[in-house]
Amino acid sequence: MTDRIDKIPNGQRYIVLWDKIVYDGWEVAVSYENLELYLTKWFSYENLELYLTKWFSYENLEEDYPLKYNVVNRGDEISIQLMHTFHSLIQRFGLTQDEENPDIVLSIGGDGTLLHAFHRYKEQLDHIAFVGIHTGRLGFFADWKPDEVELLAQLMGESAQQDDLRVVKYPLVEIQITTQNGIETELALNEFTLKGVDATLVAELHINDELLETFRGDGICISTPSGSTAYNKSLGGAIVHPSLDAIQIAEIASINNRVYRTLGSPILLPKHHHCDIYPRASQNIILSLDHVYMQRNDVLSIRSMVAAGKKVKFARFRPFPFWSRVREAFIGYDML
Numbered sequence: 218m219t220d221r222i223d224k225i226p227n228g229q230r231y232i233v234l235w236d237k238i239v240y241d242g243w244e245v246a247v248s249y250e251n252l253e254l255y256l257t258k259w260f261s262y263e264n265l266e267l268y269l270t271k272w273f274s275y276e277n278l279e280e281d282y283p284l285k286y287n288v289v290n291r292g293d294e295i296s297i298q299l300m301h302t303f304h305s306l307i308q309r310f311g312l313t314q315d316e317e318n319p320d321i322v323l324s325i326g327g328d329g330t331l332l333h334a335f336h337r338y339k340e341q342l343d344h345i346a347f348v349g350i351h352t353g354r355l356g357f358f359a360d361w362k363p364d365e366v367e368l369l370a371q372l373m374g375e376s377a378q379q380d381d382l383r384v385v386k387y388p389l390v391e392i393q394i395t396t397q398n399g400i401e402t403e404l405a406l407n408e409f410t411l412k413g414v415d416a417t418l419v420a421e422l423h424i425n426d427e428l429l430e431t432f433r434g435d436g437i438c439i440s441t442p443s444g445s446t447a448y449n450k451s452l453g454g455a456i457v458h459p460s461l462d463a464i465q466i467a468e469i470a471s472i473n474n475r476v477y478r479t480l481g482s483p484i485l486l487p488k489h490h491h492c493d494i495y496p497r498a499s500q501n502i503i504l505s506l507d508h509v510y511m512q513r514n515d516v517l518s519i520r521s522m523v524a525a526g527k528k529v530k531f532a533r534f535r536p537f538p539f540w541s542r543v544r545e546a547f548i549g550y551d552m553l
Contacts, residue, residue, distance in 0.1 A: 310374025
């Protein structure tokens with residue numbers, strides 16, 4: 218008989234591979250309900266771990282935390298069907314679904330679906346890893362294809378059984394929005410943008426507390442390395458490998474003439490550096506954090522920097538180098 222113990226007096230979790238405990242000539246039957254009671258009765262708290270070591274070899278004492286997962290889908294017919302298929306495939310590996318506290322979040326849709334999943338679970342990034350199946354155009358984050366769902370479920374299940382979940386970690390951009398009411402802190406996986414609503418955006422740009430320029434134009438985009446292949450790329454920004462802890466500042470249609478001048482080139486800032494943007498007072502602006510948009514006129518300043526101590530994790534069940542992703546996403550042919 219194998220009984221699972223959720224809690225015993227020394228505060229650890231074990232799998233018990235016997236159905237009785239023999240102590241001083243007494244045989245004590247083991248059950249899920251009364252195991253803690255018997256351990257407390259027959260073994261003093263001081264020597265409990267010693268007795269456990271004696272009767273239960275450490276090869277058979279193992280922590281048991283079943284891997285939990287959840288699925289976020291785009292809502293179209295194909296994505297929903299794939300979700301049901303994945304649920305049925307993963308069950309045989311013992312993984313349990315948990316919408317509130319998953320260990321792995323599977324996104325089925327496109328990169329937008331994965332961004333939605335990221336913001337849904339952004340407060341749990343310390344223990345969640347993401348993986349994506351794309352059901353439309355090739356996704357940069359969602360790199361598994363619909364016909365690979367069976368392989369993905371198998372590799373995920375085997376990884377859980379072997380306790381060998383491999384992940385890559387990408388940096389994030391932290392945004393601090395200052396108003397008269399205080400400071401609001403946000404995270405973005407791809408990029409943060411700032412644009413004027415009904416007029417040209419006018420804002421001072423400071424790097425590490427020193428004035429760099431007064432910007433006039435459509436807006437400013439601040440991206441992460443993983444977001445450097447998104448909006449940033451269309452603005453002429455550089456593609457940055459996500460192993461670099463950096464953010465990139467790119468101008469959106471800046472005005473440059475003999476009266477108004479900006480740098481006119483993308484800027485890379487390493488971690489521990491920050492950029493402060495001071496919009497003109499009471500200016501109507503639109504802020505975007507990935508796919509989330511908000512219109513504001515109360516912003517005093519916006520600070521952007523590499524998020525300290527926070528990264529997004531992606532589960533890797535097979536090799537897929539970053540530059541291979543770039544080639545497949547933007548060039549599309551196989552290497553000779």
